[in-house]
Amino acid sequence: MANQEVKPVAPERRPRRRLRTPNPVVRARILAASMDLIRTRGFSTLRIDELAAQAEISVGTFYLYFDGKDELFTSLVVEHTRLLRERLEQAMAGAPNEEERAERRLDAYLDFVEENEHAFLHFLRAGSMQTTVGDLSTWALGQHAEDVRPLVDESIRSGAIRAVDAELLVQAVLASTQHLAGYWLQHKDRYTRAQIKEFIRELSLAVLVGLRPR
Amino acid sequence: MANQEVKPVAPERRPRRRLRTPNPVVRARILAASMDLIRTRGFSTLRIDELAAQAEISVGTFYLYFDGKDELFTSLVVEHTRLLRERLEQAMAGAPNEEERAERRLDAYLDFVEENEHAFLHFLRAGSMQTTVGDLSTWALGQHAEDVRPLVDESIRSGAIRAVDAELLVQAVLASTQHLAGYWLQHKDRYTRAQIKEFIRELSLAVLVGLRPR
Secondary structure, eight states: OOGGGOOBSSOOOOOOOOOSSOOHHHHHHHHHHHHHHHHHHOSTTOOHHHHHHHHTSOHHHHHHHOSSHHHHHHHHHHHHHHHHHHHHHHHHTTOSSHHHHHHHHHHHHHHHHHHTHHHHHHHHHTTSOEETTEEHHHHHHHHHHHHHHHHHHHHHHTTSSOOOOHHHHHHHHHHHHHHHHHHHHHTTTTOOHHHHHHHHHHHHHHHHHHTSOO | OOGGGOOBSSOOOOOOOOOSSOOHHHHHHHHHHHHHHHHHHOSTTOOHHHHHHHHTSOHHHHHHHOSSHHHHHHHHHHHHHHHHHHHHHHHHTTOSSHHHHHHHHHHHHHHHHHHTHHHHHHHHHTTSOEETTEEHHHHHHHHHHHHHHHHHHHHHHTTSSOOOOHHHHHHHHHHHHHHHHHHHHHTTTTOOHHHHHHHHHHHHHHHHHHTSOO
């Protein structure tokens, strides 16, 4: 899907004028400046006047290119998703086998995540309320992790599964279960509850089987 | 952690007066009314005046109990996390074995997700930009899913893994990988990049092993 097709549905209200022939260099400069600012201190406190100063343009010029922060953020995600896919593709090119392809892909992904730490976390946790106990969605998953953790510890202790990192395993299982539940709600035309349930069960069992002591 | 300790860190600014002896019945009525409204049409368009009408209180009374929508939402998540944990615990009680416990737990979780569909999706996707191609984080994951999907299809076709639902498998693997990457960034004091990478690799391999044809 081309870049310009992905736009926020409720752009900030503002009398809007757009250039007939936007300058791609200016647009790229705005995106680059915003990444610089996000990298040092995150997106939520980013101000348009600061961004304009960093990009060496006027605030008015910024609004000729973007409706506001929502559209800027959407453009950044679209642009970086495209770049990331290219990088992953390139990273895998020339790998001698499937295992090595997977290895290189994962490395390139972690490179990207690390380079874009602030933007990635904003993307992942955006809108999750910042509370006195930290990010609200992280807190809620952590509550459930407390309940599930003893089961995983016991599975490791009893030798049913290998001694992997119990906390990471709990986080991975809960996150994928939560995501699949959300995916189901967003695709009820394609999946019944029974199908989602069966899949989660099969995947959980597969993980247990795959983690049996070697 | 007790309910009242979890608060948004940047509550909406508003001259604030709190009751010395808040009425728990009124508080519960506000929470119940907000759940009713969220259930029928979601959280983002919920208005305080509507909520007050539904709860049969004045707008002024609402603000004696909550700073605004952020604090209301935080309270709803805290309350429902507590209720969900209790439900999961109860669901598992009396199950004859570990497999049945897992089965009942999953069923109770899906019950909860289904009953609270709008609130759950808001919680999961809150703040993710709503765009012309739908929720931005769903779109971005979908882009990567397009790239990974052929690999999974091929693994199924070649008989390396069983004929599970390829789309759900891709979604689960990408979501847990993304979550673990975010977890690492939030816990760099506890995990090195090498540890996270090794764990993602081991988990991915375990899934493949566990999904081998029976």
